[in-house]
Amino acid sequence: GQNIDQPTEMTATEGAIVQINCTYQTSGFNGLFWYQQHAGEAPTFLSYNVLDGLEEKGRFSSFLSRSKGYSYLLLKELQMKDSASYLCAVRDRTSNTGKLIFGQGTTLQVKP
Amino acid sequence: AAGVIQSPRHLIKEKRETATLKCYPIPRHDTVYWYQQGPGQDPQFLISFYEKMQSDKGSIPDRFSAQQFSDYHSELNMSSLELGDSALYFCASSQKPSYEQYFGPGTRLTVT
Numbered sequence: 001g002q003n004i005d006q007p008t009e010m011t012a013t014e015g016a017i018v019q020i021n022c023t024y025q026t027s028g029f030n031g032l033f034w035y036q037q038h039a040g041e042a043p044t045f046l047s048y049n050v051l052d053g054l055e056e057k058g059r060f061s062s063f064l065s066r067s068k069g070y071s072y073l074l075l076k077e078l079q080m081k082d083s084a085s086y087l088c089a090v091r092d093r094t095s096n097t098g099k100l101i102f103g104q105g106t107t108l109q110v111k112p
Numbered sequence: 113a114a115g116v117i118q119s120p121r122h123l124i125k126e127k128r129e130t131a132t133l134k135c136y137p138i139p140r141h142d143t144v145y146w147y148q149q150g151p152g153q154d155p156q157f158l159i160s161f162y163e164k165m166q167s168d169k170g171s172i173p174d175r176f177s178a179q180q181f182s183d184y185h186s187e188l189n190m191s192s193l194e195l196g197d198s199a200l201y202f203c204a205s206s207q208k209p210s211y212e213q214y215f216g217p218g219t220r221l222t223v224t
Contacts, residue, residue: 033212042116042202042215043155087154095160096167097143097209102154 004103006088011109012078020073020086020106028093033100034062034073035087043087046073075108083110114138116216118203124222125193133188133219137205143167144186145204145213146178155202161186162209193223 003025012018024032031050035043047055049064049071061074075082085107089100117136125131137144143162147155148171157170161180172178175193180186190197200220204213 035215040200040218040220042217045212045214048212097145097160097162098206098211098213099145099157099160099168099170100147100155100213101157104154 004088004090004101006086006103006106008104009107009109011111012075014078014080014110014112016078017074017076018078018108020075020088020108022071022073022088022103024069024071024088024090024103026069026090026092026101029066029090030093030098031091032062032064032071033089033091034060034071035089035102037085037087037105039085046086078110080110080112083108116203116205116214118201118216118219120219121217122220122222124224126224127193127195129193129223131190131193131221133190133201133203133221135186135188135203135205135216137184137186137203138207138214141205141207141214142184143206143209143211144180144184145206146172146186146188147202147204147215149200149202149218151199158188167209190221195223197221198223 034046037043047062085105088103145160146158149155158172160168200218203216
Protein backbone atom coordinates (compact mmCIF):
# COMPACT_ATOMS: atom_id res chain seq x y z
CA GLY A 1 0.00 0.00 0.00
CA GLN A 2 0.89 3.65 0.05
CA ASN A 3 1.50 5.96 3.01
CA ILE A 4 2.14 9.65 2.45
CA ASP A 5 2.91 12.14 5.22
CA GLN A 6 2.93 15.92 5.10
CA PRO A 7 2.72 18.56 7.82
CA THR A 8 -0.87 19.64 8.36
CA GLU A 9 -0.29 23.38 8.57
CA MET A 10 2.47 25.90 7.95
CA THR A 11 2.68 29.66 8.26
CA ALA A 12 5.13 31.95 6.45
CA THR A 13 5.62 35.63 5.74
CA GLU A 14 5.07 37.37 2.43
CA GLY A 15 8.33 37.56 0.46
CA ALA A 16 9.92 34.70 2.37
CA ILE A 17 10.80 31.13 1.34
CA VAL A 18 8.96 28.08 2.61
CA GLN A 19 9.70 24.37 2.24
CA ILE A 20 6.92 21.80 2.45
CA ASN A 21 8.12 18.27 3.08
CA CYS A 22 6.55 15.00 2.02
CA THR A 23 7.61 11.49 2.94
CA TYR A 24 6.16 8.40 1.38
CA GLN A 25 6.22 4.64 1.66
CA THR A 26 5.07 2.82 -1.40
CA SER A 27 4.83 -0.65 -2.87
CA GLY A 28 5.22 0.71 -6.38
CA PHE A 29 6.52 4.20 -7.06
CA ASN A 30 6.23 5.82 -10.45
CA GLY A 31 6.61 9.51 -9.84
CA LEU A 32 5.60 12.20 -7.39
CA PHE A 33 3.39 15.19 -8.07
CA TRP A 34 2.70 18.42 -6.24
CA TYR A 35 -0.66 20.13 -6.60
CA GLN A 36 -1.95 23.44 -5.24
CA GLN A 37 -5.56 23.58 -4.13
CA HIS A 38 -7.50 26.63 -3.00
CA ALA A 39 -10.51 25.90 -0.83
CA GLY A 40 -13.40 24.49 -2.84
CA GLU A 41 -11.44 24.55 -6.08
CA ALA A 42 -9.73 21.94 -8.23
CA PRO A 43 -6.14 20.85 -7.57
CA THR A 44 -3.77 22.64 -9.94
CA PHE A 45 -0.69 20.83 -11.21
CA LEU A 46 2.58 22.37 -9.95
CA SER A 47 5.40 19.91 -10.52
CA TYR A 48 6.39 16.34 -11.25
CA ASN A 49 9.49 14.36 -10.21
CA VAL A 50 10.30 10.83 -11.25
CA LEU A 51 14.12 10.94 -10.99
CA ASP A 52 16.20 12.13 -8.05
CA GLY A 53 17.05 15.78 -7.98
CA LEU A 54 15.62 19.24 -8.18
CA GLU A 55 13.08 20.50 -10.71
CA GLU A 56 12.72 24.27 -10.89
CA LYS A 57 9.75 26.09 -12.30
CA GLY A 58 9.72 29.81 -11.65
CA ARG A 59 9.06 30.50 -7.97
CA PHE A 60 8.39 26.81 -7.35
CA SER A 61 10.94 24.00 -7.07
CA SER A 62 10.46 20.37 -6.17
CA PHE A 63 13.04 17.87 -4.99
CA LEU A 64 12.94 14.09 -4.89
CA SER A 65 15.07 11.44 -3.20
CA ARG A 66 13.74 8.00 -4.07
CA SER A 67 16.11 6.16 -1.75
CA LYS A 68 14.83 8.20 1.19
CA GLY A 69 11.19 8.29 0.10
CA TYR A 70 11.31 12.05 0.47
CA SER A 71 10.27 15.09 -1.50
CA TYR A 72 9.89 18.76 -0.81
CA LEU A 73 8.22 21.70 -2.51
CA LEU A 74 10.05 25.01 -2.22
CA LEU A 75 8.16 28.22 -2.69
CA LYS A 76 10.17 31.43 -3.07
CA GLU A 77 9.14 35.09 -2.86
CA LEU A 78 5.90 34.14 -1.21
CA GLN A 79 2.80 36.05 -2.21
CA MET A 80 -0.51 36.31 -0.39
CA LYS A 81 -2.16 34.33 -3.20
CA ASP A 82 0.08 31.36 -2.34
CA SER A 83 -2.11 30.75 0.70
CA ALA A 84 -3.60 27.38 -0.21
CA SER A 85 -3.39 23.67 0.44
CA TYR A 86 -0.43 21.85 -1.13
CA LEU A 87 -0.97 18.21 -1.97
CA CYS A 88 1.79 15.66 -2.42
CA ALA A 89 0.67 12.73 -4.58
CA VAL A 90 2.42 9.53 -5.55
CA ARG A 91 1.66 7.77 -8.80
CA ASP A 92 0.95 4.10 -8.30
CA ARG A 93 3.10 1.93 -10.57
CA THR A 94 0.75 -1.00 -10.08
CA SER A 95 -2.05 1.05 -11.63
CA ASN A 96 -2.77 0.68 -15.34
CA THR A 97 -3.61 4.35 -15.64
CA GLY A 98 -1.23 5.75 -13.03
CA LYS A 99 -3.81 6.70 -10.43
CA LEU A 100 -2.64 9.19 -7.82
CA ILE A 101 -2.49 8.54 -4.11
CA PHE A 102 -2.70 11.85 -2.27
CA GLY A 103 -1.35 12.93 1.07
CA GLN A 104 -3.58 14.85 3.45
CA GLY A 105 -2.24 18.15 2.19
CA THR A 106 -0.43 21.02 3.89
CA THR A 107 -2.39 24.20 4.48
CA LEU A 108 -0.06 27.14 3.99
CA GLN A 109 -0.99 30.54 5.36
CA VAL A 110 1.00 33.50 4.07
CA LYS A 111 0.93 36.54 6.35
CA PRO A 112 1.82 40.13 5.48
CA ALA B 113 -6.24 26.46 -23.41
CA ALA B 114 -9.14 24.10 -23.03
CA GLY B 115 -9.63 22.55 -19.62
CA VAL B 116 -11.58 19.68 -18.14
CA ILE B 117 -15.29 20.47 -17.98
CA GLN B 118 -17.58 19.05 -15.35
CA SER B 119 -21.31 19.39 -15.00
CA PRO B 120 -23.22 20.20 -13.01
CA ARG B 121 -21.05 22.32 -10.72
CA HIS B 122 -23.45 21.99 -7.82
CA LEU B 123 -26.02 19.31 -7.13
CA ILE B 124 -28.40 18.84 -4.23
CA LYS B 125 -30.12 15.48 -3.82
CA GLU B 126 -32.07 13.72 -1.13
CA LYS B 127 -31.17 10.39 0.43
CA ARG B 128 -31.89 7.38 -1.75
CA GLU B 129 -32.04 9.48 -4.92
CA THR B 130 -29.75 9.04 -7.91
CA ALA B 131 -27.26 11.47 -9.44
CA THR B 132 -25.28 11.59 -12.67
CA LEU B 133 -22.09 13.60 -12.93
CA LYS B 134 -20.53 14.36 -16.30
CA CYS B 135 -16.93 14.98 -17.30
CA TYR B 136 -15.55 16.24 -20.60
CA PRO B 137 -11.76 15.73 -20.78
CA ILE B 138 -9.29 18.03 -22.41
CA PRO B 139 -9.31 17.43 -26.20
CA ARG B 140 -7.02 14.56 -27.26
CA HIS B 141 -6.83 13.25 -23.69
CA ASP B 142 -7.82 9.60 -23.68
CA THR B 143 -7.60 8.81 -19.95
CA VAL B 144 -10.16 9.94 -17.39
CA TYR B 145 -10.01 9.64 -13.60
CA TRP B 146 -12.66 10.23 -10.96
CA TYR B 147 -11.78 11.33 -7.42
CA GLN B 148 -13.94 12.02 -4.36
CA GLN B 149 -12.88 14.65 -1.83
CA GLY B 150 -14.75 14.89 1.47
CA PRO B 151 -14.60 18.02 3.65
CA GLY B 152 -11.07 18.56 4.92
CA GLN B 153 -9.85 15.37 3.29
CA ASP B 154 -7.51 14.53 0.44
CA PRO B 155 -8.88 13.36 -2.91
CA GLN B 156 -9.59 9.63 -2.99
CA PHE B 157 -9.34 7.74 -6.27
CA LEU B 158 -12.59 6.14 -7.40
CA ILE B 159 -12.16 4.80 -10.94
CA SER B 160 -10.35 5.45 -14.21
CA PHE B 161 -10.84 4.77 -17.90
CA TYR B 162 -8.42 4.48 -20.78
CA GLU B 163 -9.65 4.38 -24.35
CA LYS B 164 -13.23 3.86 -23.18
CA MET B 165 -12.37 0.82 -21.09
CA GLN B 166 -12.43 0.72 -17.30
CA SER B 167 -8.84 0.44 -16.24
CA ASP B 168 -8.50 0.87 -12.49
CA LYS B 169 -10.92 0.74 -9.63
CA GLY B 170 -10.37 2.32 -6.24
CA SER B 171 -12.63 2.86 -3.28
CA ILE B 172 -15.81 3.18 -5.32
CA PRO B 173 -19.00 1.88 -3.67
CA ASP B 174 -21.04 -0.74 -5.50
CA ARG B 175 -23.85 1.86 -5.65
CA PHE B 176 -21.72 3.87 -8.05
CA SER B 177 -20.96 3.05 -11.66
CA ALA B 178 -19.17 4.90 -14.41
CA GLN B 179 -18.39 4.66 -18.07
CA GLN B 180 -16.47 6.44 -20.80
CA PHE B 181 -18.20 7.08 -24.09
CA SER B 182 -17.00 7.10 -27.69
CA ASP B 183 -16.33 10.85 -27.54
CA TYR B 184 -14.20 10.22 -24.39
CA HIS B 185 -16.54 12.00 -22.04
CA SER B 186 -17.32 10.11 -18.87
CA GLU B 187 -20.31 9.86 -16.55
CA LEU B 188 -20.39 8.83 -12.91
CA ASN B 189 -23.75 7.39 -11.87
CA MET B 190 -24.56 7.33 -8.18
CA SER B 191 -27.61 5.52 -6.80
CA SER B 192 -29.20 5.13 -3.37
CA LEU B 193 -27.41 8.27 -2.25
CA GLU B 194 -26.34 8.50 1.38
CA LEU B 195 -25.49 11.51 3.51
CA GLY B 196 -21.85 10.41 3.47
CA ASP B 197 -21.73 10.79 -0.30
CA SER B 198 -21.73 14.57 0.13
CA ALA B 199 -18.38 15.65 -1.25
CA LEU B 200 -16.55 17.31 -4.10
CA TYR B 201 -16.21 15.00 -7.08
CA PHE B 202 -13.32 15.76 -9.37
CA CYS B 203 -12.68 14.45 -12.81
CA ALA B 204 -9.14 14.57 -14.18
CA SER B 205 -7.78 13.75 -17.59
CA SER B 206 -4.39 12.95 -19.00
CA GLN B 207 -3.02 12.71 -22.51
CA LYS B 208 -1.94 9.13 -21.89
CA PRO B 209 -2.00 6.89 -18.81
CA SER B 210 0.64 8.01 -16.32
CA TYR B 211 1.05 11.47 -17.85
CA GLU B 212 0.25 14.42 -15.57
CA GLN B 213 -3.39 14.70 -14.65
CA TYR B 214 -5.35 17.91 -15.07
CA PHE B 215 -8.34 18.37 -12.82
CA GLY B 216 -11.73 19.80 -13.63
CA PRO B 217 -13.46 22.34 -11.37
CA GLY B 218 -15.40 19.62 -9.59
CA THR B 219 -19.04 18.92 -8.82
CA ARG B 220 -20.14 19.68 -5.29
CA LEU B 221 -22.75 17.09 -4.32
CA THR B 222 -24.85 17.71 -1.24
CA VAL B 223 -27.10 14.91 -0.03
CA THR B 224 -29.81 15.97 2.43
